[in-house]
Amino acid sequence: MTSGTEPGLRFAVLGPVRAWRDDQPIPPGSPQQRALLAALLLRRGRPATPSELLSAVWGDDPPATALAALRSYAFRLRKALGADSLTTVDGGYALHPGPGFDLALAEQYTAEAEQARGAADLNKARANLVRALALWDGEPLAGLPGPYAETQRTWLAEWRVQLAETRLDLDLQVGCHAEAVSELTALSAEHPLRERLRALLMLALYRSGRQAEALGVYADTRRLLGEELGVDPGAELRDLHQRILEVDPDLLIPPAPQTESVSEPVHPAQLPATVPDFTGRDAFATELSEQLALAADGGPAPAPARPAIAGTQGTQRGLVGRQRTPGAGVSGGIMSVSAVAGIGGVGKTTLAVHVAHAACDAFPDGQLYVDLQGTDARPAEPETVLASFLRALGVADSAIPDSLADRSALYRSTLAGRRVLALLDNAYDAAQVRHLLPGTPGCAALITSRVRMVDLAGAHLVDLDVMSPEEALQLFTRIVGEERVTSERQAALDVVAACGFLPLAIRIAASRLATRRTWTVSFLAGKLADERRRLDELKAGDLAVKATFELGYGHLDPAQARAFRLLALPDGPDISLYAAAAVLDMDPYDAEELLEGLVDISLIESAAPARYRFHDLLRLFARDCAERHETSESRCAALSRLLNFYLASASAVYELGNPGDRMLDHLAPVSRSGLSFASSDKALEWLFSEAPGLLGAVQQAASGGCDGPLHHAADLLLVMQDLMESGIYTRQSERVTRAVVTAATDCGHVLAEGRARTFLAMLLNISGRFAEAEAEAQRALSLGQAAQDPLTCAYAPNLRGIFAHKGHRFRESAQFHSEALEAFRADGNKHGEAAALSNLSRPQLELGDTAAAVLTTEQVVAIYRDLGAGFRLGNGLYAMGIALTATDRLDEAQSCLTEALGIFREARQRFWEGMTLYRLAKVHLAAGRWRESASLAEQAVVIISETGGEWRKANALTVLGHALTGIGQSLRARACWQDALSVFTALGSPETDEVRRFIGDGPSSAIAV
Secondary structure (H helix, E strand, O other), rough: OOOOHHHHEEEEOOOEEEEEOOOOOEEOHHHHHHHHHHHHHHHOOEEEOOOHHHHHOOOOOOOOOOHHHHHHHHHHHHHHHHOOOOOOOOOOOEEEEOOEEEHHHHHHHHHHHHHHHHHHHHHHHHHHHHHHHHHOOOOOOOOOOOOOHHHHHHHHHHHHHHHHHHHHHHHHHHHOOHHHHHHHHHOOOHHHOHHHHHHHHHHHHHHHHHHHHHHHHHHHHHHHHHHOOOOOOHHHHHHHHHHHHHHHHHHHOOOOOOOOOOOOOOOOOOOOOOOOOOOOOHHHHHHHHHHHHHHHOOOOOOOOOOEOOOOOOOOHHHHHHOOOOOOOOOOOOOEEEEEEEEOOOOOOOHHHHHHHHHOOOHOOOOEEEEOOOOOOOOOOOOOHHHHHHHHHHOOOOOOOOOHHHHHHHHHHHHHHHHHHEEEEEEEEOHHHHHHOOOOOOOOOOEEEEOOOOOOOOEEEEEEEEOOOOHHHHHHHHHOOOHHHHOOOOOHHHHHHOOOOOOOHHHHHHHHHHOOOOOOOOHHHHHHHEEEEEHHHHHHOOOOHHHHHHHHHOOOHHHHHHHHHHHHOOOOOOOOEEHHHHHHHOHHHOOOOOOOOHHHHHOOOOOEEOOOEEEOOHHHHHHHHHHHHHOOOOHHHHHHHHHHHHHHHHHHHHHHHOOOOOOOOOOOOOOOOOOOOOOHHHHHHHHHHHHHHHHHHHHHHHHHHHHOHHHHHHHEEEEEOOHHHHOOOOHHHHHHHHHHHHHHHHHHHOHHHHHHHHHHHHHHHOOOOOOOHHHHHHHHHHHHHHHHHHHHHHHHHHHHHHHHHHHHOOOHHHHHHHHHHHHHHHHHOOOHHHHHHHHHHHHHHHOOOHHHHHHHHHHHHHHHHHHHHOOOHHHHHHHHHEEEEEHHOOOHHHHHHHHHHHHHHHHOOOOHHHHHHHHHHHHHHHHOOOOOOHHHHHHHHHHHHHHHOHHHHHHHHHHHHHHHHHHHOHHHHHHHHHHHHHHHHHOOOOOOHHHHHHHHHHHHHOOOOO
16 A cells, blocks of 8 residues: 555545545545545645645635635544545645545556557456446536636546547447447437547447438438537548448458467377368367477476467467477476367367377477277277387387386386377276376377376366367368358358267268269258258268267166266256256266266266256267167156156246245146255246256157147246246247147147147237237137136236237226236235236226326235235336326336336346336436436337337337437437337337327427327
8 A cells, every 4th residue: 555545545536525444434524625635636645735735726816714724624634534644745735545546446447458458358458447437426526616626527527438438449349239329329419529429329320230320320410510510520430421321341340350370390100190181179289289398398388379260280389399309308397198088079089199290399209109999899908008109119029028017117217318299099098098108207198088087197188079160161161172162151051060060070071072073062961950860971981970979878887878868858958967867867966976977988068067968969879879778658757757847946936036926826736846946046047047948848848749748838838937028038938839839739738728828928928929919818818718727817818908908909908907807816816916907007097097007006016015026026116117107207207117127137037127228218208308218218229129029129219219309319310210110010000100200290399208
């Protein structure tokens, strides 16, 4: 800490001038005393004379008593801050702010941002600027008198805008253009003559697919500059305008820069030849090269070379150009061991051979190689391998001892003083390779295996994954030829994706195509699209993906083999430990031991702690094994156990977030217990992370036809409605729900069909397809009545009321909600009662009974608060905010909606977050707060575009247009209305005429919603 500053003191000038000691506020005193404190703080410990301070506090004409007052203020500051903080220097004063000074912190973060930007670390630069800007707390030096404070205030405010511009520029560079539009709209309204802000806003809008609005911003800017300053926009803005008009593709975010590769010399010894079309793997090759460099140099490896372009054969910098004299310079080195693990066909040997060739110059005394046959029925014996190595090192047959221990000792002795690299390929386990490791400094061993050698002391472990899509396409192109791939690029991408980006599979597919000149890439992609035959298609000559997998599968014990087969049955990208335990019908602890064993032998992958996944082709192979070795009954039982586990766990999540909802009492009983959750946060984390698996389980239940557990599948959809309303997984949910509807219809399962159609109507409502949703809700109600299902008979009329309201059939809407209310009350469902009342308030408003609507929403909020409801309390507050807005109680409406917004954000309800921002924008619009309304409407447009459908987006654009008119951006407003009109016209919505009137009236149209 700077000398003279007491520990625990903090100061702020980027807002009101304040001070704290140990986070406790220190009274700031009178405005003049705060002005003195600010003047001293801004001098950063440099002494200030009395005349300088008098001028800073009172200006050029201080009162006669100013000097005495100055000394009095200094005395009070010294008493408040501590005697050591404010020092007297030559009749003046000095104050050392120390590290807890917000301005100093802002400068530090800004400097770090510049450093990161210079190093091309844009995310770090942006994060530091965010930290710097967060230090501002309103107007700098707020409320301070005097010309000095005014000058400094102006400078600090300008600096803040410059930092905001820089951060927003970085936002655009890292792809956050949609998120930046809202802030740029507000800032450009606050600083209408700053062309840089207008340029960033235009670019952000253009990258968000809103070209008309971007052009509208330019037109508004040109008009404003002409009216205010009598000038045209500058060259940057004019050039950007022209490029947007021309739809310049270079305005899109540029791809990450790529660097040139470094050429690699090859010096083979016992090593197999490296493949001529070696592609990608730069990060893995660099990592292994650095480990070999430890043996070559005897210390930390040099800084790694930047990644080379995928497809090049770049030698890593750690080993380039090291010309060694045999046997020279061994002292000081270490013995380096690296073990590369991965599934069969992932390219372990290819990578290891490539890296070993690159390292030849660093190991001039020899490169040894052996295939240890770890996937064969009888792996190579270490004694035999050692005899071969000793012969290669010049030891006579007569000198090679008989025992394994003696051969291993002689091997290490022979390597003493030499620099030798041993490539031990396809190892079975750590025991097989321990005797084959060199034991002297300067030597290295590079091991490949399907087993992760966690028990090999001192080894550097590398898990080799499949190729990236870019690397896979490069490999495919190198084998097939540039011309054939260029003309069918998408088909080529489909081929490598069907190969699961597995190098062996890609090489086989590409080789087949290369030798069949009459085949097109599209034809090959079509053959691989059939999952049932895909593995059979992936063979060429003596290469076959299926045969490679069989080698690993053949080494499994019965329990491992069963787990491998059954765990491949569920759909979804991965599976949790507890879900896997349900599939296997095992205790989670026993299941974990089994699963981790499969991870160690590279037959499944650990996607995250307690989560597991298959490679796509391995999953197909495992399912094929399940077809061959598991009965139909055992396969169905495994999937049924999983569905029961998911339903029980999702019900627990629903119960936590929806207390008082009797829906759970009407679900089908489950045969397996689920998870319990300590908090709503934990429950939501599980629900959102498991969503793909949950939907996959429902899809598989529907695919089972009449034999599938359709009742459980439909119930699982209903308890997932909180996830559905977030706007996430909407398309997947609709596809899966339609599958359940179809299966239930075919089987005559009336109850399941009614519940599935109810859920489908909910989904269609969220996506704004109201006509389809209303038809589904009507059908669901008929089915619910036929099945005497209290759930559907309450939910369906509630939904029908929503859709009648959307069609402006308000009396019909009120009638449906009243029916739903009666059904929920008859079932004793207070939670459902609150939902029906919340919806009933909307037609009450439209029918002019605003007082009743407010009372209804107050009742809703009271019920939800009594129940301790989760995000449904946000729904109640949302409805109350709408009712209060309609009665011009705008401050209360803003308070309700702000509380709702916080609830929705905490509950990850992205859809409701967007809708609440839209409602808040309407509140600010009604209050004439144009900038606040525009900022909120911008945010709403972005979120609703992702989650809420075109109709709701058009409504948000309409409000945004009004707000933009209020801040003088009339041409951009017209562009928003034009976009909204296109949507409403296409949908045949009642709002069409109203928006057309806005556009017809032009920029001077009345601002009202």
